[in-house]
Amino acid sequence: KTAIVTFHWFKLIHLFPYTLFSTGAVMSANTRVQRFEVQSNGTFVIHNIQLQDRGQYLCSARNPHGIDKMMVTLVVLAHAPKMMLSRHKDMTVYLGNSALLECQAQGLPVPNISWVLPDRSVVRAVSNSQQKVVLFTNGTLQVKNTNYLDKGIYKCIASNAAGADMLSVRLQIAALPPTIQEQLRENHTIYDGQSAFIHCTAKGTPGPTIRWVTFTGAQLRPSQFVNGNLLVFPNGTLFIRNPTVKDSGNYECVAVNSVGVAKRTVNLQVKRSSTTARIMSTSAHSTDVRYGGQLSLNCSATGKITWSLPDGTMVNGIPQSDHNWVHTKRYVMFDNGTLYLNEVGMKEEGDYTCYAENRIGKDEMKVHIKVVADAPIIRNNVYSVVKVHFGETVILNCSAKGEPTPTITWTSPAHRAIVPLSNKYHIANDGTLHIQKIQRFDSGNYTCSARNVAGIDKKVIHIEVLVSTPVINGLESQGVIRKTVVKDQRVLLDFVEKHQLYLTHFTMIKLIGDALQ
Template sequence: FPTQKSLGVFRTVPWLTASLNLMITGFAPRDTNVVGIDKKVFHVEVLASTPVINGFESPGIVRKTVVKDQRVLLDCKANGNPIPRIMWVFPNNIVLPAPYYGSRITVHRNGTLDIHVVRISDSVALLCIARNEGGEAKLQVQLEVTEGVEKPWLRNPPTESVQLSDGIINLNCSVEGKPSPEITWILPNGTSLLRGTSIFRFHHRFDGTLVIRDPSVSEIGRYRCVGRNSVGYVERTVTLKSNRKPEITNKYSSLVSIINGENLHLNCLSGGQPLPKLTWTLPNGVILTRPTSVYDRGMYLCQTTNEHGSSSLSVSVIVISDILIHFVSGVSVR
């Protein structure tokens, strides 16, 4: 409002009551003089804003899990113009306005619902309503009360090694906790299997066991079992190993001959799990891939070794000296 006009002085203090009535106090116009009377008409528009709960115009549904016999606080802080009225609605249309003070339940002035000792029977849907002349906002809280919560824990050792075998292999993973944990198996290639699902040779049973049917060497690796609930997770690792000793898959059935000065290449292809260590023993201990000489002839030995045994391959090599052919003019070769 203006405080000074050419035809008079207005001293005003405007304010709004809770019922949206505009009150103006201290209004002392001087609007008459010898010339006449001056009038000023004010048009006042009061804007009301819809309540906002916890900073959201549409807060939606909040899910809250608590443990029996503990204290729970559910926030319902509302802002708006004018200041919203807050109430909590329980099942059977039981309404508790803010503030409310009971022996077990309190609704604080800021809208927070305070249940001092929560019971299993308090697992219900609650509704907080903030309302003013501009509208209303609602917050729904789905309260779940449990007997107690417990981080997942393993009944099996956290790590284990299993040997590859024919038929069916069962990898066990027993996880306990409250709420009951969700168990996931993660295969060596990163694929995840939930309970009751199958893929290729693998099936994850509902008891947490991973079943591998007719496994081969390609299934060897680390398998991770993860148990998770709302308060934590636990992990178990099972390593599937092979007990196969190395096998050399290529053979040399005869002597290997090479001309003096050429490069010598000998293959030694080996399989096995774990992957074997491969060594070549040369006749004179020199590097294999340099140009050969007549001194490189002899027996070459390839040996592969892992924790389950070893295999070897022997190759006999002869080096042929250079053959020089001289042509003599006038002499024929028959």
């Protein structure tokens, strides 16, 4: 009879040469302790192998007849981390920008990456992208919106069970004070009524903010209108509309960022004009424009410019860079004297007058605008007759060309306008008329009208409704049918339609008593 075998496994350690000692950890068959398991057949299983699991293992098999032993040496393969990049690096970023610090390492098992920051805090896990310091899965560390507190040494540590390796990055924060691209001092002379654009462009890191200071001490910031004639554009340009002598003086541009200040001073001299205003050039005195199009009318002149529209409306100038006006106003006059018309219609036809004026006098020039439109033309405009059977649907085509696009309407034989959408009628977008379930009273002339501001065109289509003669039991055009019956018996009178019929009436005759004798 086979004896039952008992298995035991021992982990051995070397204390002295040639001497083996058990660790005292003994595992029997069908047992599991943490990561270690001995199966019923004596197999020893180590889960999630670690570097410390390497060494010699002794298997002991015993039964009543004796004992046997087997030694197994376990070698765990592992490679300590090794940095793929230089272990020492210097990096400089501009104030306010983001810094990307790379860290790449190889090893077995795959090394874990962590960073030690200059303030000795440690970043180990992949971070939320919304945080200032973010650790990505590839080991790169991002420092957002850097400031001077972020400078220092950043240490990347790559570690696994076999060891660790490290690299360091010294981060420096740099900044550039503002520099103004134009002359720092400039004299600018203009005549009264002549608008001025004074530029101020600055560079720096972080990007500088720009403001203007007038000779009165007033502070002007971008997109701020002051006194109705002073405006600073987002690019730093100062706009002075229709200046007078009292606007003469020093205007100072100040560019500022966190590391410095730059200034530019412009001395503006506004002189009184010694000659009367004069228009030097305009658009052609007569100009055609397509209906619905756009039109620009030029007027180059000395002095203040205004435009008079055909309806008498006066239009004054606005700054050239204020593009929003173009989309919100039907008429816009730019500071260079150009009048812009958006979506020209028939009411824009007429005379436009450009006025130039200064304190000495004025000048004017007229431009006549003619709005050009094409009258509608209906395609295949011939009188036609359409025959349709009673109860069917008929489709009448009517398409037209013209500028602006003509509007299509239909009138019935009763000279009434047809509603575009109803149970009976439907007018499609292309002008096609659909008439449902045609009846006798739908016969007659249908008129299609194509209209726009330039005129009208019409087309007439005649509908003829076809009605079949009633046929009863196969007998056509017979008013009386005779049938012989037996007195006092029930009679069935058949009525069979062979066609689609339109019956105004039919007569049932009741037989009573001896009426048919």
